[in-house]
Amino acid sequence: MIREIFNSIMGEGKYIGRRFIFVRFAGCPLECIYCDENIKNYLNRVEKTPGSGDFIEEELGLEEIVYHIKRLKTPDVFAISFTGGEPLLYHKEIRKIVSNLDEITFLETNGIFPNRVFYFDIASVDIKLREHFNDIKNYNKIYRNELKTIKKFYNMGSDVYAKVVILKNTKLERLREVAKDLCDIGDITLCIQPVFNKDLKPSNKKLFEILKICGEYVDVMLTVQMHKYMGVL
Ligand SMILES: C[S@@+](CC[C@H](N)C(=O)[O-])C[C@H]1O[C@@H](n2cnc3c(N)ncnc32)[C@H](O)[C@@H]1O
Numbered sequence: 001m002i003r004e005i006f007n008s009i010m011g012e013g014k015y016i017g018r019r020f021i022f023v024r025f026a027g028c029p030l031e032c033i034y035c036d037e038n039i040k041n042y043l044n045r046v047e048k049t050p051g052s053g054d055f056i057e058e059e060l061g062l063e064e065i066v067y068h069i070k071r072l073k074t075p076d077v078f079a080i081s082f083t084g085g086e087p088l089l090y091h092k093e094i095r096k097i098v099s100n101l102d103e104i105t106f107l108e109t110n111g112i113f114p115n116r117v118f119y120f121d122i123a124s125v126d127i128k129l130r131e132h133f134n135d136i137k138n139y140n141k142i143y144r145n146e147l148k149t150i151k152k153f154y155n156m157g158s159d160v161y162a163k164v165v166i167l168k169n170t171k172l173e174r175l176r177e178v179a180k181d182l183c184d185i186g187d188i189t190l191c192i193q194p195v196f197n198k199d200l201k202p203s204n205k206k207l208f209e210i211l212k213i214c215g216e217y218v219d220v221m222l223t224v225q226m227h228k229y230m231g232v233l
């Protein structure tokens with residue numbers, strides 16, 4: 001179930017720069033061509049000391065997960081991120097874990113499981129695009145489910161925002177559609193995230209154009225994966 005638990009600086013989305021504990025779950029039903037997390041195997045590793053990047057492997061049941069979240073906390077920790085892989089594969093286990101936490105809870109999800117949504121203080125929901133996959137049959141269903149997930153979080157009062165990874169072949173007009181759909185749901189911030197991949201990365205010109213178009217409909221910001229430039233996890 002668990003790949004890793006570690007303390008680091010949030011490198012993506014609306015809360016870039018905040019200190020987080022990351023609880024990373026294994027496995028994912030999607031295969032984004034750019035995915036930077038090796039999610040196929042379990043690792044069960046926990047960071048030895050907060051922010052060290054040094055790990056030890058051990059069996060991790062729900063009690064041990066809660067213990068390590070608390071052990072790895074530092075005074076500046078802002079929230080606990082449940083990420084992956086796709087964390088909502090383990091929605092029942094996460095419900096049990098968060099019931100033992102007082103900290104702010106944060107979910108990093110691909111949004112394809114709207115029926116597994118439950119309250120998180122903050123939810124970052126990815127919007128996937130057709131070009132994120134080599135061969136995708138049910139893209140429209142994935143997109144509809146992501147909008148449903150965002151709407152569910154919005155209606156339950158979570159601080160929900162959307163994030164979309166931009167590739168060099170991403171079409172501007174597709175982002176206009178995404179921004180309009182988000183605007184129809186409510187006041188949702190959209191994070192534009194250039195792919196961290198030298199062959200796929202978009203030009204700055206394209207990023208500026210996308211921000212301008214989306215800004216006609218929603219609050220929009222650029223989020224570049226800061227942790228990769230810092231060389232931290
Ligand atoms: C690894 S995913 C895990 C959570 C969930 N499966 C999802 O896709 O949102 C966490 C975030 O990393 C982003 N990401 C993964 N690889 C990336 C890359 N090469 N460049 C930019 N963002 C990337 C995803 O888009 C997602 O927002």
Ligand SMILES: Nc1nc2[nH]cc(C(=O)O)c2c(=O)[nH]1
Binds near residue numbers: 008009010012037083
């Ligand atoms: N520092 C850091 N920030 C992150 N924000 C989202 C991440 C993820 O993989 O879910 C991530 C990550 O892997 N590392």
Ligand code: SF4
Binds near residue numbers: 084
């Ligand atoms: S949905 Fe998230 S974890 Fe799954 S392949 Fe895409 S980026 Fe990776």
Ligand SMILES: [Mg+2]
Binds near residue numbers: 036037
């Ligand atoms: Mg990551």
